[in-house]
Amino acid sequence: MSDLAPILFFDSGVGGLSVVAPTLTLLPNAPVVYVADSAGFPYGTKSEAEIAARVPALLGRLVERYRPRLVVIACNTASTIALPVVRAALDLPVVGTVPAIKPAAAMSRTRVIGVLGTEATVRQPYVDDLAARFAGDCLVLRHGSAALVELAEGALAGTPPPQGAVAAELDGLFGQPGGDRIDVIVNACTHFPLLESDMAAVAPPGVRFVDGGPGIARRIAFLTDGQTWPATPQPGRLVFTRIAGRERAIAATLAGRGLPLLEQL
Structure with missing residues (x-):
């Protein structure tokens, strides 16, 4: 596995940043791809059927594009509904988020x-x-x-x-x-x-x-124990499934917080 293989964090919006922060405290040089499903936001008001169909399909595309070493579903709603299906579909570790x-x-x-x-x-x-x-x-x-x-x-x-x-x-x-x-x-x-x-x-x-952020970070560190990382911190990628005014404003904020590379899926 390449040192540059990222950890992919996925959420409907920016909430998963509360998981990224403690992860980077433990693994400061880990490359990060942060994905916000802005086109599907918010998940919390959607039906279980909608989330169960949308999340595995999106993560399949994201894994194909970014080739991560590990996927984190940094969203309680998506985890409680779609985690088993995602784990069955992807041939790499998938960490979910559950209420603490x-x-x-x-x-x-x-x-x-x-x-x-x-x-x-x-x-x-x-x-x-x-x-x-x-x-x-x-x-x-x-x-x-x-x-x-x-x-x-x-x-x-x-x-x-x-x-x-x-x-x-x-x-x-x-x-x-x-x-x-x-x-x-x-x-x-x-x-x-x-x-x-x-x-x-x-x-x-x-x-x-x-x-659950600190506990998830510890789980990520455990699952990647022994793997190699870059020698220095890497600029992270911020990916939206739709980019409009609010997404651009968020991206401007996050550019100064270690996620300067903006992309659209």
């Missing part, structure tokens, strides 16, 4: 956890299973927010999220019966860690946030 309910349960003192994701993610049976296996003694409250996904995309395009809009979305958790006792929120959408400081500013004191 296990570490949240270990952190919680009140035994009330909030799971904040997209509408498609929070309704998945996979989340039921995680809650039963790792947080059986906790009250696990869920809220699906399409608005926070849009706010995260807008933030990277240069529009800071209004504090009131962020607070309104968190009220979807805190306003539920028992929500006043939430002490840990699982950011079950990779977009949401990008807004963590904004959410922390409007959440009740003492509420902590957890996401």
